[in-house]
Amino acid sequence: MALTLEQVATLAGVSRSTVSRVVNDHPNVNAETREAVWGVIHEHGFHPNNAARTLASRRSQMIGLVIPQALSTVFSDPYFPILIQGIAAACEEQEYYLMLSLVRAQSPTTFRRLVGGGHLDGVIVASALATDPFVDRLLIENFPFVLIGRSLSEAPITTIDADNVHGATMATQHLLRLGYKRIATISGPQDMVAGMDRLEGFRVALRAAGTTPPPEYVQEGDWSEWSGQRGMSTLLSLASLPQAVFIASDAMAIGALKVIRSAGMQVPGDIALVSFDDIPLASSLETPLTTVRQPIHQLGYTAASVLIDRLRNSDRGGEATATRIVLPTELVVRASCGQQSRFATAQRQPDARDSHTRHIKGGTPQPEPVHG
DSSP: OOOOHHHHHHHHTSOHHHHHHHHTTOSSSOHHHHHHHHHHHHHHTOOOOHHHHHHHHTOOSEEEEEEOSOHHHHHHOTHHHHHHHHHHHHHHHTTOEEEEEEOOSOOHHHHHHHHGGGOOSEEEEESOBSSOHHHHHHHHHTOOEEEESOOOOSSOOOEEEEOHHHHHHHHHHHHHHTTOOSEEEEEOOTTBHHHHHHHHHHHHHHHHTTOOOOGGGEEEOOSSHHHHHHHHHHHHTSSSOOSEEEESOHHHHHHHHHHHHHTTOOTTTTOEEEEEEOOGGGGTSSSOOEEEEOOHHHHHHHHHHHHHHHHHHHHTTOOOOOEEEEEOOEEEEOGGGOOGGGSOGGGOOOBTTBSSOEEEEOOOOOOEEOOO
16 A cells, blocks of 8 residues: 555654655755655655645645637637647646636736635736736736747746747748739737737738738738638728738638638639638638648647746746747648649648648747846
């Protein structure tokens, strides 16, 4: 039978608290004592449970995921379930629990409810807002957190992000290389950094090509399918129709496709589309989407892993160092952009979800320190 914490302490000739410090890798334990405790543990098969770890480290073994989005967006956008799966996978590996909170009202009461009382050891904040009072409070309170997305703050914040600017630039350059001149966009929300970055990537590509889109060619969405429908309806009402549209999320692109078909038009025959995310549905639509693949699952997994590593490093007396990790994006070419034959077939690579897919890769992950 496996021993209890108290029995390990008795056999090793130390106190219960000393066993707890050894199990949690606390630095203030001498080598001889550490060796004695681990000797008993290995000999008798002691397995410290989460409750024991919690008592020893004053940790709850629970992190929170805060999503500052409307409920309708979170539950309708396939991005979030994939992100949560990645976070949950890392938590399971590290023996942590995950609590989900959908925060829309940024009030002090909401903040205290989430991070007060010792219920959470740390927080992952998804979908970074350009200005976020919740993140500001986390900084003021020095509460451990990781941000999924790029931060506009000058404060030292650990962030995990996909390369949104480069991904959007690749997508727009692809349309330009295919010969399209009148290129519009349905952007993400401009109060969110990812929406800002993808719009900037679109503009970067057009500026490099010596062109600027007219204001009516830039329609703002909110990541939802409905906003894609609204944006495409506006574009199709213009006197000068765009030949191609870069849409900042697959969910919005699906809405745009519905409007185009309802108008009796074809994709890519009448209007070409390129989008962003590469959700599973993107490859199985009647017209498969050319889209920028961001590593959604890896974003979540990395964010949780980095946060838990930071918590454990703090328990060992280490200092928290803010880092910025940028994961690469790649363009996945399918039917919605049209004129694929202009590209050399030697570049084609098989895709597990779609045999008619080609990849144009971006850069490599770039972790770097953030200095306050």
